Amino acid sequence: MSGHFIIDGRTIPFRAGQTIMEAAADAGVYIPHLCHRPGYTPHGSCKLCTVDVDGRPASACTAKAQEGSIVENDTPALNDDRxxxxxxxxxxxxxxxxxxxxxxxxxxxxxxxxxxxxxxxxxxxxxxxxxxxxxxxxxxxxxxxxxxxxxxxxxxxxxxxxxxxxxxxxxxxxxxxxxxxxxxxxxxxxxxxxxxxxxxxxxxxxxxxxxxxxxxxxxxxxKSVAEVAIEEVRAQREDEGG
Amino acid sequence: MAERKLRVATTSLAGCFGCHMSLLDIDERLFDLVQVVEFDRSPLTDIKHCGPCDLGLIEGGVCNAENVHVLREFRENCRILVAVGACAITGGVPALRNNIDLWDCFREVYQYEAGTAKGVLPNDPELPLPFDKVRPIYEVVHVDYYLPGCPPSADVFWKFVTDLVAGREPTLDREMLRYD
Structure with missing residues (x-):
């Protein structure tokens, strides 16, 4: 199921089966991570990409994007945990x-x-x-x-x-x-x-x-880690043909 | 300009004096600096003990008993204590020896190394007791601010001191934040 969810107040689309990390990266939103790499099976171990999904913590690299969910990412509390x-x-x-x-x-x-x-x-x-x-x-x-x-x-x-x-x-x-x-x-x-x-x-x-x-x-x-991460995802999407 | 000069003490513990060299790299801004600060104990003044100061800059980690005494003297006398550079903050390059047996380190340096006279281990009672591990200074005393870098650039020193003199909370721009 594709649809939209909200991350830090911004509505972004996702395709069926995409994780929060993948959909966010496609929309140019950086979620800090270390054990995740685009194209690789998620490992979900470093916990750096922990976001709040409708008030509950979840690893953005493993949690699937859900229609209408409200995700907090770039907040002082989450960044202090990171x-x-x-x-x-x-x-x-x-x-x-x-x-x-x-x-x-x-x-x-x-x-x-x-x-x-x-x-x-x-x-x-x-x-x-x-x-x-x-x-x-x-x-x-x-x-x-x-x-x-x-x-x-x-x-x-x-x-x-x-x-x-x-x-x-x-x-x-x-x-x-x-x-x-x-x-x-x-x-x-x-x-x-x-x-x-x-x-x-x-x-x-x-x-x-x-x-x-x-x-x-x-x-x-x-370049910042955020710029590099977003550019890598864009390059990967172009390799896939759009 | 401040009415009373900011009194500053500096020292290098288990460091290479590279951070001090970088401080001197503020070049002609040194003339502006001495308008607003004066130095207490520092390699620049050769004053042997620290009196009451506004600011203490500590380069290097803690690798022996003397380092601890000096560090505590600074903490007791300095209103604001700053860990300057990678070694003060993480142990840095001297901490590379932390997983090498101290005795093996000594033998490598004083017995096996070419040019060491007769391979005698220094054993004068005046020599400070070395520790088996080099530690960052925040593990020994409370530290108020951290200036990362190896060394922190001259601009980092300048930004920090000018923020402090102007009464601003010292902050580092992203491009000044480096660990190397």
């Missing part, structure tokens, strides 16, 4: 932006800028996490992983390789590599794989590309 979630992602990992080659291209950083995150209400964990540098062309740095599951979905659904999985539980959760040795070098992953390019943070990097684009001229140095 800031808290983003702070948690920072303090639970080892995100040292000045020492990370993904800086400026990192979605976690860009979302934090969008939410105006300058301080933390939580102490830093500095967890002990491993780096897998075994592959000649690809680096896996778990210190920067936010467990968005995008590499898992990309490798399974796009590349057809099943290289990654989220292993362990709770605070011990880690991206693990599907090889008897657990090493990236012992998989058939390739630099051209979607799984390598989909990582929103600096957890999966192509080696020897660090400063090909200088800091200051990178994706989110030039």
């Amino acid at each position: 800031r808290a979630l983003t702070e948690m992602l920072f303090v639970e990992g080892n995100h040292i932006c000045p020492a990370c080659e993904k800086t400026g291209d990192c979605q976690l950083q860009a979302v934090a800028y969008h939410l105006k995150l300058v301080s933390y209400r939580f102490d830093h964990f500095y967890p002990a996490r491993g780096v897998d540098a075994s592959h000649p062309d690809i680096l896996l740095d778990r210190n920067r992983c936010i467990l968005c599951d995008l590499c898992v979905r990309a490798s399974r659904d796009v590349d057809g390789k099943n290289v990654f999985e989220i292993g362990h539980r709770g605070i011990r959760s880690r991206v693990i590599v599907n090889a008897a040795s657990g090493r990236l070098a012992d998989t058939d992953i390739d630099v051209s794989d979607a799984a390598v390019r989909v990582c929103p943070v600096g957890a999966i990097l192509i080696k020897r590309r660090a400063f090909a684009v200088p800091i200051g001229k990178r994706t989110y140095d030039l």
